Amino acid sequence: MQKYNSVSGKVIYQLKEIVGDKYVYTDNEKMEPYSHDEVAGSEYMQYPEVVVLPETAEQIAAIVRLANENIIPIVPRGAGTGLSCAAVPFLRGIVVSVERLNKIIELDTTNMFIVVEPGVTTDYIQKTANASGFLYAGDPSSGDSSFIGGNVATNAGGNKAVKYGTTRRQIYGLEFVSPQGKIITLGGKCVKDTTGYNLFQLLIGSEGTLGIITKIYIKLIPLPEHSMNLLAIFPDLVSAIQTVPKIMSAGVAPVSVEFMDNLVVQNCEDFLREKLPHSDDGYYIIVQIEGNNEEVLEDQCVTIDEICMASGAITVLVADSSKIWKARKCVAEADRARSLIFASEDLVVPMSAVSQAVQKVVEIGKKYGVRVHCAGHAGDGNVHANILKEDIPEDKWHEIVPQSAKIY
Numbered sequence: 094m095q096k097y098n099s100v101s102g103k104v105i106y107q108l109k110e111i112v113g114d115k116y117v118y119t120d121n122e123k124m125e126p127y128s129h130d131e132v133a134g135s136e137y138m139q140y141p142e143v144v145v146l147p148e149t150a151e152q153i154a155a156i157v158r159l160a161n162e163n164i165i166p167i168v169p170r171g172a173g174t175g176l177s178c179a180a181v182p183f184l185r186g187i188v189v190s191v192e193r194l195n196k197i198i199e200l201d202t203t204n205m206f207i208v209v210e211p212g213v214t215t216d217y218i219q220k221t222a223n224a225s226g227f228l229y230a231g232d233p234s235s236g237d238s239s240f241i242g243g244n245v246a247t248n249a250g251g252n253k254a255v256k257y258g259t260t261r262r263q264i265y266g267l268e269f270v271s272p273q274g275k276i277i278t279l280g281g282k283c284v285k286d287t288t289g290y291n292l293f294q295l296l297i298g299s300e301g302t303l304g305i306i307t308k309i310y311i312k313l314i315p316l317p318e319h320s321m322n323l324l325a326i327f328p329d330l331v332s333a334i335q336t337v338p339k340i341m342s343a344g345v346a347p348v349s350v351e352f353m354d355n356l357v358v359q360n361c362e363d364f365l366r367e368k369l370p371h372s373d374d375g376y377y378i379i380v381q382i383e384g385n386n387e388e389v390l391e392d393q394c395v396t397i398d399e400i401c402m403a404s405g406a407i408t409v410l411v412a413d414s415s416k417i418w419k420a421r422k423c424v425a426e427a428d429r430a431r432s433l434i435f436a437s438e439d440l441v442v443p444m445s446a447v448s449q450a451v452q453k454v455v456e457i458g459k460k461y462g463v464r465v466h467c468a469g470h471a472g473d474g475n476v477h478a479n480i481l482k483e484d485i486p487e488d489k490w491h492e493i494v495p496q497s498a499k500i501y
């Protein structure tokens with residue numbers, strides 16, 4: 094493995110020259126938030142030697158060149174909402190936070206794009222687009238705090254990916270600082286770009302390994318005038334999940350098809366202190382549809398209702414959007430409130446195999462005597478399984494987690 098050097102006093106001095114004294118942190122108290130992401134546990138954290146908060150791409154390029162000259166590792170950091178420790182500086186070195194690159198540079202409603210810096214929160218982009226009658230279709234559940242740069246670097250999925258695709262489908266171009274410290278732009282404001290290699294797509298999902306993203310050209314679409322949410326409640330997991338392919342092939346083009354198993358429903362109810370329907374026995378499928386014609390949407394609701402009832406649903410309700418999405422989006426937070434430490438598995442399988450995957454996960458949970466909560470994006474085959482530590486002793490927990498992972 095490459096042998097890296099430590100950050101010397103001289104390098105700290107040079108970093109201060111680049112970004113200014115107050116944007117270079119070396120004391121542990123200030124560096125603590127940058128030493129971990131959303132995964133709890135001392136083995137998942139590592140303090141860097143220094144955290145730097147640049148404000149421009151030019152400053153980032155200068156930092157990268159300085160790190161190269163001195164053979165020091167760099168980890169780019171967004172909001173730190175990741176669940177896989179990709180922003181944790183396990184080799185120490187320099188953390189480059191993009192939190193000060195937080196401006197919306199241009200909103201062009203005629204050509205339907207928005208240009209932003211990487212430190213803007215996903216939620217702010219959504220709200221800015223909505224205020225002008227447009228939709229930014231990226232919608233990870235962490236959107237109120239994650240940064241758009243982090244969404245691009247992880248190719249974040251989320252609740253609208255069934256219809257609109259993951260983050261990579263929302264991007265027209267990127268500016269980034271290369272590992273050599275050069276500022277490069279790939280793609281840009283044009284919808285169509287058919288020549289040459291599609292290199293900027295390589296950056297999307299590269300988790301900071303190919304460069305530091307400093308500007309993002311994002312697609313907007315007209316905001317649908319109406320949106321409806323249906324909550325179909327089933328008596329068991331299998332009938333709930335097996336209904337999903339039928340909804341997907343019914344020609345209603347849903348925006349979201351989410352599921353929550355009964356333990357998740359109960360846990361979210363406890364966490365929110367709000368009664369959720371059939372929380373004692375229900376398995377949820379949440380379907381969101383959008384469009385400009387209310388009558389068409391109503392017809393689609395009837396189709397979805399008929400499919401669900403024919404597949405064994407207890408009931409199908411027109412859901413209060415804010416209430417049902419608050420419940421769906423709080424799953425991880427509710428799990429954390431119940432058990433500070435939990436292992437988070439993120440599986441993707443063909444849509445028809447979701448039920449099998451969830452059953453297997455539940456079986457594994459039973460075998461090892463651990464509580465497993467399953468929810469996720471059923472419409473694109475993405476299952477989130479949180480394995481809760483609760484009061485399992487530390488040594489037993491460290492035995493269980495790798496053993497259970499081997500079975501996948």
Ligand SMILES: Cc1cc2nc3c(=O)[nH]c(=O)nc-3n(C[C@H](O)[C@H](O)[C@H](O)COP(=O)(O)OP(=O)(O)OC[C@H]3O[C@@H](n4cnc5c(N)ncnc54)[C@H](O)[C@@H]3O)c2cc1C
Pocket residue numbers: 130131168169170171172173174175176179180191211232233234235238239240241242243244245246247248249250251252299300301302304305306307425426
């Ligand atoms: C409650 C909760 C719900 C979540 N829901 C979803 C979901 O629905 N879908 C989903 O996909 N994820 C989800 N996540 C995971 C996480 O929020 C996403 O991966 C998010 O995109 C990370 O963004 P961030 O700004 O926090 O990035 P960070 O966690 O800071 O970094 C993530 C990775 O991106 C790199 N990176 C960050 N910024 C840049 C940059 N400017 N240039 C280059 N590399 C960079 C980092 O080095 C790291 O490798 C969820 C997390 C939580 C806690």
